[in-house]
Amino acid sequence: MKGTIGILRLFFPALVLSLIAMFFAWGTGLTRAQSQEQLDTTSEEVGRRSDQEFPVPLTPLPKTITPCRACHGPEKDFPVNFKRREDLLVHKDIKLNHGGARVWCLDCHDPENRDYLLPLSDGKLIPFNKTYLLCGKCHGTKYRDWRNGVHGRRTGHWNGVKSYYLCINCHDPHSPRFKAIEPMPPPRKPWAPKETRAAH
Amino acid sequence: MRENKFTETHFRREKRQDSVSSRDAGKSKGDKFLPDRRTFLAGAASLLGTIAVNSCTWQEFFQNNFRRMSKKEIEHTVQRLQAEYKKKYGKEFVVGSEAPLDATLFGYGLDIQRCIGCRRCVYGCVEENNLSRDPQIQYIRVLRFKDGNMDLEQSTIYYDPEEVPEKGYYYMPVQCQHCANAPCTKVCPVQATWTEPDGIVVVDYNWCIGCRYCMAACPYMGRWFNFTDPTIPKDQVNPNTHYLGNRPRMRNVVEKCTFCIQRVRNGVYPKCVEVCPVGARKFGNLLDPNSEISIIIRTKRVFRLKEELNTQPKFYYFFAT
Amino acid sequence: MPRSGFIVETGRRLITGEPIYYFWMTLLAVLAIIGIASYVKQLQVGLIATGMQNYVSWGLYIGNFTFLVGVAAAAVLLIIPAYVYDFGPIKEIVIVGEALAVSALLMCLMFVTADLGRPDRFWHLIPGLGILSLPRSLLAWDIVVLNGYLLLNLAIPGYLLWKAYHDRPVNMRFILPFILLSIPWAVSIHTVTAFIYNGLAARPFWNASILAPRFLASAFCSGPALVILLYQLVRNYTKFHVKDEALFKIAEMIAIAMAINLFLLGAEFFKELYSDTHHLAPLQYLYKGLHGKGMFVPWIWTALAFNVTAFVIFLIPATRKNFATLNLGCVLIIVGIWIEKGMGLIIPGFIPAPLGEVWEYVPTTVEILVSMGIWSIGLLILTVILKIILPIETGEFRKEGPGQGQVHAGLGP
Numbered sequence: 001m002k003g004t005i006g007i008l009r010l011f012f013p014a015l016v017l018s019l020i021a022m023f024f025a026w027g028t029g030l031t032r033a034q035s036q037e038q039l040d041t042t043s044e045e046v047g048r049r050s051d052q053e054f055p056v057p058l059t060p061l062p063k064t065i066t067p068c069r070a071c072h073g074p075e076k077d078f079p080v081n082f083k084r085r086e087d088l089l090v091h092k093d094i095k096l097n098h099g100g101a102r103v104w105c106l107d108c109h110d111p112e113n114r115d116y117l118l119p120l121s122d123g124k125l126i127p128f129n130k131t132y133l134l135c136g137k138c139h140g141t142k143y144r145d146w147r148n149g150v151h152g153r154r155t156g157h158w159n160g161v162k163s164y165y166l167c168i169n170c171h172d173p174h175s176p177r178f179k180a181i182e183p184m185p186p187p188r189k190p191w192a193p194k195e196t197r198a199a200h
Numbered sequence: 201m202r203e204n205k206f207t208e209t210h211f212r213r214e215k216r217q218d219s220v221s222s223r224d225a226g227k228s229k230g231d232k233f234l235p236d237r238r239t240f241l242a243g244a245a246s247l248l249g250t251i252a253v254n255s256c257t258w259q260e261f262f263q264n265n266f267r268r269m270s271k272k273e274i275e276h277t278v279q280r281l282q283a284e285y286k287k288k289y290g291k292e293f294v295v296g297s298e299a300p301l302d303a304t305l306f307g308y309g310l311d312i313q314r315c316i317g318c319r320r321c322v323y324g325c326v327e328e329n330n331l332s333r334d335p336q337i338q339y340i341r342v343l344r345f346k347d348g349n350m351d352l353e354q355s356t357i358y359y360d361p362e363e364v365p366e367k368g369y370y371y372m373p374v375q376c377q378h379c380a381n382a383p384c385t386k387v388c389p390v391q392a393t394w395t396e397p398d399g400i401v402v403v404d405y406n407w408c409i410g411c412r413y414c415m416a417a418c419p420y421m422g423r424w425f426n427f428t429d430p431t432i433p434k435d436q437v438n439p440n441t442h443y444l445g446n447r448p449r450m451r452n453v454v455e456k457c458t459f460c461i462q463r464v465r466n467g468v469y470p471k472c473v474e475v476c477p478v479g480a481r482k483f484g485n486l487l488d489p490n491s492e493i494s495i496i497i498r499t500k501r502v503f504r505l506k507e508e509l510n511t512q513p514k515f516y517y518f519f520a521t
Numbered sequence: 522m523p524r525s526g527f528i529v530e531t532g533r534r535l536i537t538g539e540p541i542y543y544f545w546m547t548l549l550a551v552l553a554i555i556g557i558a559s560y561v562k563q564l565q566v567g568l569i570a571t572g573m574q575n576y577v578s579w580g581l582y583i584g585n586f587t588f589l590v591g592v593a594a595a596a597v598l599l600i601i602p603a604y605v606y607d608f609g610p611i612k613e614i615v616i617v618g619e620a621l622a623v624s625a626l627l628m629c630l631m632f633v634t635a636d637l638g639r640p641d642r643f644w645h646l647i648p649g650l651g652i653l654s655l656p657r658s659l660l661a662w663d664i665v666v667l668n669g670y671l672l673l674n675l676a677i678p679g680y681l682l683w684k685a686y687h688d689r690p691v692n693m694r695f696i697l698p699f700i701l702l703s704i705p706w707a708v709s710i711h712t713v714t715a716f717i718y719n720g721l722a723a724r725p726f727w728n729a730s731i732l733a734p735r736f737l738a739s740a741f742c743s744g745p746a747l748v749i750l751l752y753q754l755v756r757n758y759t760k761f762h763v764k765d766e767a768l769f770k771i772a773e774m775i776a777i778a779m780a781i782n783l784f785l786l787g788a789e790f791f792k793e794l795y796s797d798t799h800h801l802a803p804l805q806y807l808y809k810g811l812h813g814k815g816m817f818v819p820w821i822w823t824a825l826a827f828n829v830t831a832f833v834i835f836l837i838p839a840t841r842k843n844f845a846t847l848n849l850g851c852v853l854i855i856v857g858i859w860i861e862k863g864m865g866l867i868i869p870g871f872i873p874a875p876l877g878e879v880w881e882y883v884p885t886t887v888e889i890l891v892s893m894g895i896w897s898i899g900l901l902i903l904t905v906i907l908k909i910i911l912p913i914e915t916g917e918f919r920k921e922g923p924g925q926g927q928v929h930a931g932l933g934p
Contacts, residue, residue: 158484159301187336387721392645418722454569
């Protein structure tokens with residue numbers, strides 16, 4: 001009797017512990033399976049990894065001030081001034097209107113290497129021809145839509161290689177909100193009796 | 201504003217006009233068309249002749265319905281049409297007869313979060329599809345609603361502000377919805393309009409008898425009638441056409457948006473999709489799960505117009521954000 | 522030879538008559554020629570010569586067509602009381618109704634042709650040669666039933682009259698099935714016409730179950746009213762006898778039909794006004810005006826006043842049996858139903874347009890002249906038919922010479 005109870009004393013905690021362990025294993029296994037499923041459904045969208053290539057057109061950088069290291073290079077030895085300020089010595093034509101008080105130049109441009117934008121979490125600097133990686137950090141939903149072709153203009157072949165435009169091909173990164181444009185003319189009104197035309 | 205070639209237009213801007221140019225203001229419409237003495241006298245005798253004029257050539261008179269034509273007949277017809285158009289417009293025309301692509305069902309997405317009501321799609325379509333400038337036909341009509349409702353009776357297509365988008369309003373373009381359960385194809389007495397296997401609802405312009413029953417049946421104002429000979433400026437004619445699509449039409453027949461059949465059957469986006477400066481228009485193959493439109497339907501909240509009429513449109517409106 | 526005798530005699534009869542006959546035929550011929558000339562102009566320019574546009578794509582032509590299909594159906598439906606009530610006086614005179622039906626049908630076909638954009642492509646409608654889209658297209662059905670009805674209405678009286686002309690007895694066993702067939706066929710032509718509009722989900726004004734019953738009820742008003750007037754004219758100018766009781770009985774039927782028509786109108790009013798949805802808009806346009814547009818409002822109220830007045834006239838026996846008021850009532854009802862069912866049904870179906878716009882319609886001079894021309898041609902045909910068949914009926918025009926009295930070339934005593 002005593003021996004049996006002893007075995008039971010050992011058995012029950014072991015049972016409970018193994019149940020708990022199984023539960024966790026099973027639970028996380030399910031979660032992993034779910035996330036795998038989600039991965040599978042979203043992996044059909046065009047790539048999630050940061051080294052995915054998109055056939056984008058040339059980056060529309062102004063020729064006059066590139067490459068940036070010509071002024072911001074190590075030879076020039078400018079100290080990096082992290083203080084937010086409005087008037088810059090150069091780049092006076094840029095009116096920053098992006099994110100209000102939350103965003104400033106060095107929130108996007110890499111302070112050490114101005115030929116690049118801020119790095120990703122793996123340390124790789126973002127080149128200007130992959131601006132979507134940077135924009136996608138804050139505008140993740142747009143980035144995901146853009147990858148799928150849902151955000152942004154579509155041209156070319158619907159059943160062939162998709163054309164992609166860089167974010168900055170349409171959005172001025174310093175003042176990204178689209179300006180209002182002049183609409184094309186309204187349609188002509190149809191012929192109608194005078195009374196109707198007067199009332200329209 | 202940031203200059204880029206996508207927001208500027210590369211097509212002519214029309215003069216803003218309010219009046220209909222083919223009639224005089226103030227005059228009653230029919231006065232211009234009252235028979236004068238010469239017509240009166242020649243009327244009875246020339247009745248048959250007028251009918252002959254309407255039919256142009258005997259080949260056109262006896263032309264078969266496109267769906268019943270053999271390959272050879274289609275070839276002959278296409279050759280004849282190409283010659284006719286070249287004679288009329290002075291350009292080398294291509295009248296294609298591309299068959300539907302396999303495993304393709306076209307769907308269209310319109311992001312009303314993005315549309316700013318600029319009407320570049322309207323005029324892009326006019327140029328691409330050889331729409332009549334006078335009398336003016338436009339397949340796409342951009343409705344402007346006040347924020348807060350989607351009441352069609354309170355909407356307008358004649359807004360003409362300095363700039364768009366206007367505060368307090370939103371925009372929703374409407375064109376032929378290429379319904380899967382189309383009321384228009386149901387009612388045509390001669391089957392001059394039908395739904396192709398790739399989902400496009402087309403019209404055989406040479407078979408249409410002009411009864412306009414399909415226009416009465418369409419709930420979306422998708423179909424338009426040529427009340428007289430359409431006019432296209434010769435230098436703006438698009439010579440890359442399809443028999444069922446944008447080839448120049450004749451008077452007294454019905455026409456409509458064909459999803460730019462001349463483009464999409466060659467794998468290219470419709471014109472309206474390409475010219476939209478804000479990327480509000482999406483197009484693709486509903487049977488392809490990786491196409492933009494399939495992803496939109498799967499991941500965005502979509503709706504279709506007049507769902508209660510059970511027309512099953514293939515035109516999905518959605519909100520991107 | 523008998524054949525040429527018939528033709529020669531017919532020709533002779535057509536060109537001889539009283540002065541009023543000459544005046545009438547000349548007037549109709551002039552109007553017809555003007556109509557044809559206007560139609561030629563329409564062919565030359567295109568349908569832009571009419572007041573129709575993309576928002577209101579059917580107009581005066583289809584309005585007239587709708588009205589006349591009702592007349593054609595009702596004219597023959599007089600057969601029903603003739604047999605159901607076994608009412609002798611009507612039985613004798615049905616053939617005139619059939620003549621009216623034939624000319625109304627021909628007018629319908631002419632109106633539809635005038636409305637077609639490409640009448641040169643009419644052969645596309647011929648099954649076999651072209652494609653007649655049965656069973657899905659109601660227009661295709663309408664073509665079939667209208668032409669079938671025309672054939673029936675030509676064949677049956679033709680047979681009866683031919684027998685009468687030759688003084689031979691009628692084989693009722695042969696002809697009776699066709700006569701009985703023409704009753705449901707008459708109902709069907711008008712029902713199919715109603716279904717043309719009824720089936721369009723895009724037009725809520727038409728997409729109401731009440732449409733087909735209203736069509737039949739209003740057809741039963743306008744058709745018999747025309748018939749009453751026609752019989753009086755015929756009675757006046759030929760030897761054809763029409764008993765007064767026949768006319769009063771028809772007037773009674775009109776009263777019942779108008780009662781139903783007004784009731785159905787009331788039902789429509791209630792449904793739209795009480796539910797107060799967007800579907801009220803076409804009815805509001807018609808009776809009140811919509812967004813400042815209301816060209817049709819005075820017309821429809823006039824029509825309603827006419828219809829109600831006529832209803833009262835036909836209801837009260839004293840006014841029904843007085844020829845002055847009876848004729849007034851007939852004219853009122855014909856005009857009232859023409860406005861209400863012809864234009865007042867077609868135009869508001871398009872207002873407001875499917876995407877909300879309100880554009881009105883007014884017929885152009887070309888349209889009006891062509892319509893008048895078609896009416897004239899129809900009346901010409903009617904006169905010609907009556908000029909031939911009535912003498913056969915009365916016994917004057919027989920192969921072997923004038924017979925005795927009014928032999929019922931119709932459907933027997």
